[in-house]
Amino acid sequence: MWITKTPSIEKLAREGVSLLGYRNAASLCSPSRMAILTGIYPYRFESIGILHAGSGTLPRVPTIATSLRDAGFHNHMVGKWHIGGATNQDLWHSRFQTDCLKPGPIEHGFHTALIRPENKKNLEKICCSCCKYDDDYNPETEKCQQIRCGTMYSTQAKWFVRLSSTNTSEAPSTTWVTQSHTDECIRFLQEQRRNDRFFLNVWFNAPHAPVEAHIPYISDAIQAKPLTQDPKSVQFSAEYISVIQAMDAGIGQILHLLETRRLHTNTLVIFTSDNGPEEGLGIARPFRGRKRSLFEGGTAVPMIFRLPGVVGPAGSKPDFFMSSVDIFPTILAACGIDFPQPHANDPWPSQFDQVGRNYRDLRLFDAVNHWSSLIMQKESSEIQTRLEHIRNQRVTFWANELGHFAARRRELKLWVHPKKKRLLLFNLTADPGERTDLSSNTALAQDLAFLRSSLNDFKNVAPRRSFRTDNPLNSSCGHIHTSHLESFVSYTKRRMSNVGSGTSSSHTRLRSPRIRRSGSPVM
Numbered sequence: 001m002w003i004t005k006t007p008s009i010e011k012l013a014r015e016g017v018s019l020l021g022y023r024n025a026a027s028l029c030s031p032s033r034m035a036i037l038t039g040i041y042p043y044r045f046e047s048i049g050i051l052h053a054g055s056g057t058l059p060r061v062p063t064i065a066t067s068l069r070d071a072g073f074h075n076h077m078v079g080k081w082h083i084g085g086a087t088n089q090d091l092w093h094s095r096f097q098t099d100c101l102k103p104g105p106i107e108h109g110f111h112t113a114l115i116r117p118e119n120k121k122n123l124e125k126i127c128c129s130c131c132k133y134d135d136d137y138n139p140e141t142e143k144c145q146q147i148r149c150g151t152m153y154s155t156q157a158k159w160f161v162r163l164s165s166t167n168t169s170e171a172p173s174t175t176w177v178t179q180s181h182t183d184e185c186i187r188f189l190q191e192q193r194r195n196d197r198f199f200l201n202v203w204f205n206a207p208h209a210p211v212e213a214h215i216p217y218i219s220d221a222i223q224a225k226p227l228t229q230d231p232k233s234v235q236f237s238a239e240y241i242s243v244i245q246a247m248d249a250g251i252g253q254i255l256h257l258l259e260t261r262r263l264h265t266n267t268l269v270i271f272t273s274d275n276g277p278e279e280g281l282g283i284a285r286p287f288r289g290r291k292r293s294l295f296e297g298g299t300a301v302p303m304i305f306r307l308p309g310v311v312g313p314a315g316s317k318p319d320f321f322m323s324s325v326d327i328f329p330t331i332l333a334a335c336g337i338d339f340p341q342p343h344a345n346d347p348w349p350s351q352f353d354q355v356g357r358n359y360r361d362l363r364l365f366d367a368v369n370h371w372s373s374l375i376m377q378k379e380s381s382e383i384q385t386r387l388e389h390i391r392n393q394r395v396t397f398w399a400n401e402l403g404h405f406a407a408r409r410r411e412l413k414l415w416v417h418p419k420k421k422r423l424l425l426f427n428l429t430a431d432p433g434e435r436t437d438l439s440s441n442t443a444l445a446q447d448l449a450f451l452r453s454s455l456n457d458f459k460n461v462a463p464r465r466s467f468r469t470d471n472p473l474n475s476s477c478g479h480i481h482t483s484h485l486e487s488f489v490s491y492t493k494r495r496m497s498n499v500g501s502g503t504s505s506s507h508t509r510l511r512s513p514r515i516r517r518s519g520s521p522v523m
Contacts, residue, residue, distance in 0.1 A: 004241045008252030014315050016306030021321040027298030032274040033083050037063040039328035039367035049401035057084025057102040062340035064328050065109025068199045071337045077105045077113035078184045079203035113163040114184045178206045182250035189257050206247040217242035273301040288434045294398045294406040312376040325367040333371035395454045407455040414451040
């Protein structure tokens with residue numbers, strides 16, 4: 001494959017642990033980010049596609065940010081949000097402190113945020129080096145006729161929105177998008193003292209399309225030569241290489257600041273991505289599929305944890321399976337923070353363990369805490385045995401907007417297309433590229449039946465709609481339904497209480513002076 005230079009990410013990998021078995025719980029940006037923040041499969045929120053402007057939002061459920069906020073962390077969100085509550089209309093309502101807004105970064109636990117509005121209407125058509133892969137591309141004009149990417153991700157969009165619990169304001173951008181994200185991270189980190197507890201969630205837009213040249217990296221990218229002579233290698237465009245290198249440089253600036261301010265020894269840094277490569281851009285080899293696909297190429301992405309002296313051994317590459325829903329409980333365990341408890345009026349089960357496994361169909365988390373497997377000071381053999389048991393028995397699920405479903409237990413993965421009545425079974429250990437269908441193998445008949453039954457149970461669970469998501473107002477945001485008046489008053493009291501206490505307020509940068517180095521985190 002084509003290889004480009006990413007010295008900062010490679011340094012992070014040398015100093016941390018790279019999880020080769022990590023997979024996202026979704027293969028598309030919006031549902032993938034939901035899974036990361038909540039520890040819950042996005043299908044349970046009826047969210048398997050992109051949340052376009054006004055099309056939905058993440059319900060008010062416990063998130064990484066709300067849990068850390070309640071534990072005394074100062075939380076800041078930078079970059080691409082894309083899980084609702086951030087359209088121009090939402091931000092307008094937020095500016096005037098009305099109760100019509102959908103929950104956005106502040107409502108989900110961040111004290112402050114610098115993001116882009118999530119509007120896709122009335123945007124200028126943007127073309128870049130990826131447009132030639134679009135079916136609507138006109139080679140004579142070198143333009144495509146549709147909004148392929150939207151200005152939300154473009155260097156041509158020159159403004160952001162700065163959010164807090166008391167203010168919404170436009171923040172003009174004077175430089176490239178990636179550098180704007182980096183500059184905001186640097187500003188935030190420079191305000192932190194060594195004993196402060198903070199959570200910096202950085203979701204770079206890069207390398208999302210449109211792929212536009214980033215100065216000064218484009219000059220070197222144009223002259224770059226392949227780092228491999230493999231005849232099967234793929235040469236990406238110079239624009240794409242410049243975008244990757246700009247992001248890597250930004251990560252390098254953030255890591256350098258942590259080191260110069262001596263924050264790196266008690267700062268947990270996590271690097272990952274939300275889905276596989278876009279068509280015509282990145283390469284998912286050796287995996288099958290890309291972004292949006294439930295084959296491994298849609299969900300297999302890098303995952304690096306770094307905390308010097310705690311996470312290790314440095315440079316190791318364990319291959320145990322980890323899902324993106326596992327980030328939430330793993331971070332809480334690292335910081336010694338209790339798992340969130342349900343509110344009295346929420347439809348959670350009355351009893352559950354800290355990952356909800358006592359109730360198969362109603363669980364607070366779909367996640368597993370892997371912290372004890374990441375630290376060098378290993379837990380007791382009893383805890384390790386319990387974790388291995390959970391890994392062996394765990395069934396993981398996926399769904400996408402194409403109508404495909406998947407389920408996995410240990411090395412076996414079931415892929416289903418119900419409408420076409422197509423079913424495939426793969427052994428990911430022997431066949432990571434998912435080329436050999438084993439569904440007709442009689443020796444695996446019981447395993448196949450188990451995965452099919454588990455997947456049907458998963459699909460038949462009642463979805464978690466937006467309870468406690470928005471106030472009970474109709475779409476006009478001006479009329480209270482009489483039947484909802486009592487709950488609306490209750491909602492308003494909760495909201496005023498949060499604002500008054502100063503707590504109304506991504507996974508990428510997290511810091512705590514009390515990192516749990518050993519003990520008995522719940523799996």
